[in-house]
Amino acid sequence: MHNSSMPTMINHEPKVLILYTGGTIGMVENPTTGAHEPLDFQHLASHVPEMNQLHVLVDTMQFEQPLDSSNIKPEHWQKMAEVVVENYDYYDGFVILHGTDTMAYSATALSFILQNLAKPVIFTGSQLPIGVLRTDGKENLITAIEIAAAHDRIGMPMVPEVCIFFQSYLFRGNRSKKFSAEQFNAFSSPNYPPIAEVGVHINYAHHYIRHAISTEKLTPCYNFDQNVVVLRLFPGISPSIVRSVLNIHGLRGLVLESFGTGNAMTDDWFIEELRSAVDRGLVIVNTSQCIGGGVEMSRYDTGNRLKNAGVIGGGEMTTEAVIVKLMFLLGQDYSHEKVCKLMNTNLAGELNEKSLQWKEINDSTTLL
Ligand code: ASP
Numbered sequence: 001m002h003n004s005s006m007p008t009m010i011n012h013e014p015k016v017l018i019l020y021t022g023g024t025i026g027m028v029e030n031p032t033t034g035a036h037e038p039l040d041f042q043h044l045a046s047h048v049p050e051m052n053q054l055h056v057l058v059d060t061m062q063f064e065q066p067l068d069s070s071n072i073k074p075e076h077w078q079k080m081a082e083v084v085v086e087n088y089d090y091y092d093g094f095v096i097l098h099g100t101d102t103m104a105y106s107a108t109a110l111s112f113i114l115q116n117l118a119k120p121v122i123f124t125g126s127q128l129p130i131g132v133l134r135t136d137g138k139e140n141l142i143t144a145i146e147i148a149a150a151h152d153r154i155g156m157p158m159v160p161e162v163c164i165f166f167q168s169y170l171f172r173g174n175r176s177k178k179f180s181a182e183q184f185n186a187f188s189s190p191n192y193p194p195i196a197e198v199g200v201h202i203n204y205a206h207h208y209i210r211h212a213i214s215t216e217k218l219t220p221c222y223n224f225d226q227n228v229v230v231l232r233l234f235p236g237i238s239p240s241i242v243r244s245v246l247n248i249h250g251l252r253g254l255v256l257e258s259f260g261t262g263n264a265m266t267d268d269w270f271i272e273e274l275r276s277a278v279d280r281g282l283v284i285v286n287t288s289q290c291i292g293g294g295v296e297m298s299r300y301d302t303g304n305r306l307k308n309a310g311v312i313g314g315g316e317m318t319t320e321a322v323i324v325k326l327m328f329l330l331g332q333d334y335s336h337e338k339v340c341k342l343m344n345t346n347l348a349g350e351l352n353e354k355s356l357q358w359k360e361i362n363d364s365t366t367l368l
Pocket of ligand 1: 023025100101
């Protein structure tokens with residue numbers, strides 16, 4: 001299977017491939033238990049005859065075993081990415097139907113896996129099953145297909161990046177988080193504006209869209225290291241808990257969810273535990289418990305001490321992005337210094353600063 005990288009111009013009826021991985025959008029209610037259970041994907045297509053009115057050729061694929069997204073793991077991120085890679089030359093865009101619970105993690109993972117992506121990969125799902133009268137699934141699906149097929153006046157893909165579309169907004173995938181288990185507008189992107197707003201029209205914010213600068217071919221990079229953990233601080237967290245987490249056998253990365261702009265208690269035992277863990281080679285990344293804003297460790301003494309202990313700031317990345325990025329970087333064959341440096345470097349639009357192209361990352365000796 002070959003795959004070119006250059007965004008191809010669309011001068012035909014656009015072709016979109018839908019991959020159903022599982023989640024509420026393809027579920028029905030079990031009449032006996034009332035629980036939502038996954039259904040064969042045929043059900044989804046038969047419930048949305050409106051798909052035939054789109055001027056888009058749509059093909060569908062599904063996971064053999066549709067998954068509630070709580071069961072999604074790095075091997076499933078790989079399966080999703082492989083579908084994109086293997087079909088890259090035959091479709092203008094991709095829609096991935098996915099449960100909402102871990103959609104932000106999967107979208108983030110694909111944004112790192114699919115290096116040099118130049119076509120749209122649009123995640124969507126729904127809060128209510130597509131077979132239910134008040135479902136939000138139909139609109140989400142139809143609009144996601146339209147976005148995946150959209151091209152500009154010269155025929156180039158409108159949104160050549162991994163995104164999440166939900167209800168009224170198109171967000172960059174690695175900036176998104178699920179913030180509501182109730183509202184139809186279930187996602188937010190606290191530190192990056194929506195890439196498109198959907199009402200009567202789909203209004204794209206062109207200057208927020210990320211275009212592949214590189215003309216290198218699509219290069220998937222699949223490895224993730226699962227030896228990471230999240231430690232959420234709270235007033236009164238005990239030294240023995242912190243010590244046991246930092247000393248987990250085989251642990252390589254720790255995401256520290258701290259307060260405000262990246263602050264934590266200044267107790268000597270805490271700082272010393274962190275410092276010695278960093279000295280042992282653990283990568284510790286500081287992220288904020290706040291939804292909006294980010295980590296600025298130099299702002300207060302409480303943050304500065306973490307910095308001096310060797311903790312890395314996660315900037316304005318979401319906790320989801322920090323976790324997945326840490327797993328991704330540790331999964332590559334990089335030195336400790338390179339992992340730390342790349343944590344603060346924009347790889348796929350997850351951070352506000354100059355992007356590094358995949359080739360630069362691999363060629364760079366300054367990062368070694
Ligand atoms: N538990 C479901 C899932 O994430 C919820 C949903 O689909 O929205 O798969």
